Amino acid sequence: MSEDGPSRLVMLRFARRVAVQHLDQIDRWIATEERWEAERQQGEQARPPEPDWVVELGIGQGAPAAEVHAGHCYSIGKRRRPITREQALRLLAEGTRACVHCRPDTELGLP
Numbered sequence: 267m268s269e270d271g272p273s274r275l276v277m278l279r280f281a282r283r284v285a286v287q288h289l290d291q292i293d294r295w296i297a298t299e300e301r302w303e304a305e306r307q308q309g310e311q312a313r314p315p316e317p318d319w320v321v322e323l324g325i326g327q328g329a330p331a332a333e334v335h336a337g338h339c340y341s342i343g344k345r346r347r348p349i350t351r352e353q354a355l356r357l358l359a360e361g362t363r364a365c366v367h368c369r370p371d372t373e374l375g376l377p
Contacts (some may be wrong), residue, residue: 318351320335336368339367358374359376
């Protein structure tokens, strides 16, 4: 160290240590992002396929079905379960309401 402060070599070595620390942090961020991306892809692959038809259930034990939806409908409530095409046709024929947004009755060919 000279009277005027640290030497140029000392400052360069310090700058290098700081740069290495920054690169190490960036490498950790990259590893974290790669892990999150792998987890996201694994979750998408493990997700069950979207059902073709869904029945929205009424409130309470033994309550009748509230509405029939196409599987892609954005308006399906939280109380739901997947059903087959035949079950959807039967529920609609028995008077269960068809969703006004996705119109499963039209998709199923009912008048």
